[in-house]
Amino acid sequence: MSPQKSTGVSRRQFLGLTGAAAGTLALAGCSASSWGFRGAGSKTAEITYALWDANQQVGYQKSIDEFQRANPDVHVTIEQIPYGNYQQKITAQYISGDAPDVFWVNTPWLGDWAKGGLLTDIAPRAKKANIDFGQYIPTLVDLHRDGSKLWGLPKDWDTIAIYYNKQHLAKAGFRTPPTDLAWNPEDGGSWLHFLKQVTLDHKGRNALDPAFDPGNVDVYATAMTNEFQAIFGSYLAMNGGAMLPHAYATKSVFDSKANRKTMTFLTEMLHAAHVLVPNGETGPNGNSNNSQTIFASGRMAMWQAGDWNTGSLAGLSDFHVGVIPLPIGPKGRISVINGLTDGIASNTRNPEAAWRLVQWLGSEKSQRIMGSGGYIWPAIEKLDPLFQSYWKKKGVDVTPFLTEAQGKVVNFPVGTGMNEALSNVETALGPTFLGQKSATSGLASATEILDYRISYATTT
Numbered sequence: 106m107s108p109q110k111s112t113g114v115s116r117r118q119f120l121g122l123t124g125a126a127a128g129t130l131a132l133a134g135c136s137a138s139s140w141g142f143r144g145a146g147s148k149t150a151e152i153t154y155a156l157w158d159a160n161q162q163v164g165y166q167k168s169i170d171e172f173q174r175a176n177p178d179v180h181v182t183i184e185q186i187p188y189g190n191y192q193q194k195i196t197a198q199y200i201s202g203d204a205p206d207v208f209w210v211n212t213p214w215l216g217d218w219a220k221g222g223l224l225t226d227i228a229p230r231a232k233k234a235n236i237d238f239g240q241y242i243p244t245l246v247d248l249h250r251d252g253s254k255l256w257g258l259p260k261d262w263d264t265i266a267i268y269y270n271k272q273h274l275a276k277a278g279f280r281t282p283p284t285d286l287a288w289n290p291e292d293g294g295s296w297l298h299f300l301k302q303v304t305l306d307h308k309g310r311n312a313l314d315p316a317f318d319p320g321n322v323d324v325y326a327t328a329m330t331n332e333f334q335a336i337f338g339s340y341l342a343m344n345g346g347a348m349l350p351h352a353y354a355t356k357s358v359f360d361s362k363a364n365r366k367t368m369t370f371l372t373e374m375l376h377a378a379h380v381l382v383p384n385g386e387t388g389p390n391g392n393s394n395n396s397q398t399i400f401a402s403g404r405m406a407m408w409q410a411g412d413w414n415t416g417s418l419a420g421l422s423d424f425h426v427g428v429i430p431l432p433i434g435p436k437g438r439i440s441v442i443n444g445l446t447d448g449i450a451s452n453t454r455n456p457e458a459a460w461r462l463v464q465w466l467g468s469e470k471s472q473r474i475m476g477s478g479g480y481i482w483p484a485i486e487k488l489d490p491l492f493q494s495y496w497k498k499k500g501v502d503v504t505p506f507l508t509e510a511q512g513k514v515v516n517f518p519v520g521t522g523m524n525e526a527l528s529n530v531e532t533a534l535g536p537t538f539l540g541q542k543s544a545t546s547g548l549a550s551a552t553e554i555l556d557y558r559i560s561y562a563t564t565t
Contacts, residue, residue, distance in 0.1 A: 150458035155205035164480035210448040216521035225449040228255040257446025258467030259484030264440040287433040290366040296432040300326035300380040319379040326380040331391035331538040338441040343434025352519040360552035368544035384540040391538025430505040440509040443517035522562025
């Protein structure tokens with residue numbers, strides 16, 4: 106998978122455009138109930154599968170080659186769309202009546218695409234096909250379900266853990282980093298103590314040393330950046346907080362006492378301890394645009410991130426990378442979990458072939474191909490050791506990501522208007538992550554725009 110941010114058309118534009126598209130499609134006689142193959146009389150159904158990740162495309166081509174051997178009456182063309190304009194292009198293609206038949210759906214877009222009528226409810230077909238939902242990680246099924254409606258089958262997942270520079274941690278005295286560290290918003294706990302131990306100044310003194318020079322730090326412990334999924338979402342959950350009270354909520358619980366304490370810990374206490382990369386260096390608005398570069402350069406000992414970064418980090422030449430789980434919070438160790446699904450365009454002219462492809466991609470045979478090639482963590486739980494084994498052979502033990510997935514997790518927030526809302530939240534929290542506003546002030550501003558976005562998008 107890939108990070109969760111995207112820039113798309115506005116909600117108002119989307120609703121207006123999909124309304125116009127619906128009229129056009131109705132006049133053309135191309136509705137979701139027109140079950141047939143593209144091109145009357147054709148013996149082969151030509152369908153398109155859209156994704157954005159070039160590395161995963163290699164694996165999916167292998168999977169689809171197998172699918173086509175088993176389904177010679179279906180031909181699948183993969184269309185790669187850059188992530189930055191993926192949502193916008195899929196929406197535009199749908200409006201023009203030429204959307205990919207099957208395409209990746211990222212969680213922030215799910216609510217809008219479902220409400221806008223772009224996605225096909227596959228619940229009836231999944232029931233008829235006797236899909237075994239018990240084979241999947243349970244939270245992933247819930248992620249793509251809205252009441253009785255189901256927008257896709259689980260196919261992969263991501264959790265959040267911490268990559269570390271093995272050579273640096275060994276230099277700081279940790280050949281085997283501890284995995285039982287705990288944090289709390291009152292004094293930082295053993296986690297903050299550890300962060301101070303691995304932060305070294307230009308003379309090799311750590312941040313616990315009375316002679317430590319905070320003005321000349323060679324290697325910082327880590328960075329805390331302005332991102333829900335990769336950074337603060339898990340910490341909110343570990344202190345009993347959340348962004349939404351439940352999926353498709355029209356009012357958030359973002360500005361809570363627990364969340365204010367958590368954000369103060371992340372943006373104020375840790376900076377005051379001099380263990381974080383200075384404000385602004387990681388990227389504009391406090392985001393993580395530069396975090397991987399800083400980590401790869403050796404100026405940051407650890408990088409909290411999603412497992413989709415494993416491929417790029419495994420190839421670093423200056424040091425070897427290890428992985429440790431997130432620290433344990435007051436409510437336990439909890440990671441945000443997310444997963445992509447494959448949506449079927451509601452106006453596809455080949456719904457039967459599209460469903461066969463979706464069913465295949467959610468199957469054990471396909472996910473075995475993808476997991477054993479190190480492309481994804483399979484959503485089918487028993488296949489996860491395949492991905493784990495692939496990367497262990499490459500020198501990276503990704504077990505902590507799996508340990509977290511098997512423990513306490515919280516789903517990425519799902520709702521109508523979430524993509525724009527998350528972008529607005531990041532903008533509102535920027536001054537907090539840059540050290541210009543308090544966590545309390547930042548959360549109040551972010552909550553105001555978040556509540557407006559999800560309420561407006563749901564009721565419009």
